[in-house]
Amino acid sequence: MSERTLQAIKFDKTNVSLEILDQLLLPYSTSYISIKTIEDAFQAIKLMQVRGAPAIAIVGSFAIVVDTYNYLKYSSESTNRTVESLINSIDYLITSRPTAVNLSNALNDIKNLINKSYKSTDLINQTIYKIIYDYSVALYEDDLANNFKIGENGLNYIKSILKEENFKGPFSIITICNTGSLATSGHGTALGIIRSTYEKLNKSNTNEEFWLDHVYPLETRPYNQGAKLTTYELDYERIPFTLICDNMVSALINTLNDSKPIKHSSAPVKFIIVGADRVVKNGDSANKIGTFQLSVIANYFNSIPGSNKIKFIVAAPNTTIDLNTNSGKDIIIEERPANELTTLKGPVLTANGIGEKLTVGIATPGISVWNPAFDVAPYNLIDAIVTEESSITKDASGKFNLSK
Numbered sequence: 116m117s118e119r120t121l122q123a124i125k126f127d128k129t130n131v132s133l134e135i136l137d138q139l140l141l142p143y144s145t146s147y148i149s150i151k152t153i154e155d156a157f158q159a160i161k162l163m164q165v166r167g168a169p170a171i172a173i174v175g176s177f178a179i180v181v182d183t184y185n186y187l188k189y190s191s192e193s194t195n196r197t198v199e200s201l202i203n204s205i206d207y208l209i210t211s212r213p214t215a216v217n218l219s220n221a222l223n224d225i226k227n228l229i230n231k232s233y234k235s236t237d238l239i240n241q242t243i244y245k246i247i248y249d250y251s252v253a254l255y256e257d258d259l260a261n262n263f264k265i266g267e268n269g270l271n272y273i274k275s276i277l278k279e280e281n282f283k284g285p286f287s288i289i290t291i292c293n294t295g296s297l298a299t300s301g302h303g304t305a306l307g308i309i310r311s312t313y314e315k316l317n318k319s320n321t322n323e324e325f326w327l328d329h330v331y332p333l334e335t336r337p338y339n340q341g342a343k344l345t346t347y348e349l350d351y352e353r354i355p356f357t358l359i360c361d362n363m364v365s366a367l368i369n370t371l372n373d374s375k376p377i378k379h380s381s382a383p384v385k386f387i388i389v390g391a392d393r394v395v396k397n398g399d400s401a402n403k404i405g406t407f408q409l410s411v412i413a414n415y416f417n418s419i420p421g422s423n424k425i426k427f428i429v430a431a432p433n434t435t436i437d438l439n440t441n442s443g444k445d446i447i448i449e450e451r452p453a454n455e456l457t458t459l460k461g462p463v464l465t466a467n468g469i470g471e472k473l474t475v476g477i478a479t480p481g482i483s484v485w486n487p488a489f490d491v492a493p494y495n496l497i498d499a500i501v502t503e504e505s506s507i508t509k510d511a512s513g514k515f516n517l518s519k
């Protein structure tokens with residue numbers, strides 16, 4: 116494995132240049148690709164070379180910065196670029212991936228900041244560039260700060276639940292997809308809570324009577340963000356984990372509830388912590404396909420009298436909250452190409468390292484395939500929504516009261 120890094124996004128303020136870590140090559144190869152235009156960003160986001168709700172918003176915003184900078188620096192007088200043409204390019208970039216609200220939130224913010232002071236026929240200028248630059252740098256820096264706050268708020272929620280239950284001993288956490296540094300500006304959301312919890316509550320350094328013993332990342336078919344990216348991050352952080360397939364969750368929880376060991380741990384699952392691509396007004400949360408099932412599984416085990424209780428936590432910054440949409444039924448769910456489900460792409464693994472990239476067929480050619488990238492966990496199956504501000508739980512009437 117080539118030199119490891121978790122830095123998904125590199126924005127150079129001096130040269131005004133943008134590079135992204137090509138996540139299609141992880142974990143076997145570390146390769147950064149340059150993003151010079153809005154079109155470059157559209158393709159990289161669409162192909163999921165960069166992915167993760169916060170990360171695609173940050174890359175989209177920085178791409179507009181770089182594209183505008185290069186235009187102002189290198190374009191000849193004849194190519195007069197109007198505000199209207201820039202706004203049209205931004206609208207095009209928003210269509211790259213429809214479900215994660217972060218992308219449209221950020222790019223609409225940029226559009227609104229420009230439209231507040233300029234007419235559609237005005238030409239792009241240095242002041243417009245500065246507006247976009249300042250917004251994008253703040254988005255990146257705020258995301259990192261917010262992720263550490265989400266981590267702290269999630270840790271405090273976990274401690275409050277375990278103390279309330281008078282739980283003692285080791286516990287485990289299940290998570291889906293990748294919600295760490297590779298999906299954000301760093302630290303992560305759901306994986307950020309896991310990082311913060313392990314940092315403060317692993318057996319070797321906690322004064323508490325409970326500790327985080329093991330993490331179970333789901334493979335997360337068909338893109339395999341869990342198998343490729345979350346295991347890469349957990350391994351990098353030396354947090355103990357065991358990879359499982361998406362169809363193993365109920366068996367895993369049941370086995371651990373019977374105090375039977377799974378590979379390296381017998382600690383019961385106490386939390387399922389997931390990220391989000393869009394949390395809407397009533398608390399319904401769109402996230403990677405398979406998340407809805409996890410909320411149903413947690414609810415099933417909690418319905419068994421006297422059983423070990425599992426809290427289902429959604430971790431999301433305010434940039435992922437969409438108060439303009441009332442319920443999960445109104446969320447557009449991105450459908451991705453069939454070949455992402457019917458084939459596997461990856462490098463040949465040889466004795467001396469990795470070889471060329473291959474595509475392997477794993478299904479009957481030409482069959483009907485449904486490949487939604489996300490589903491929606493209903494608010495009534497969610498125990499807490501953890502943001503940079505607090506851990507939000509439902510009120511006495513069983514409703515979330517979300518605000519930003």
Ligand SMILES: CSC[C@H]1O[C@H](OP(=O)(O)O)[C@H](O)[C@@H]1O
Nearest residue numbers: 166167168292294298390391403
């Ligand atoms: C903090 S990332 C949020 C979200 O984004 C991921 O989706 P994708 O890998 O398709 O961009 C996944 O749903 C994460 O939970």
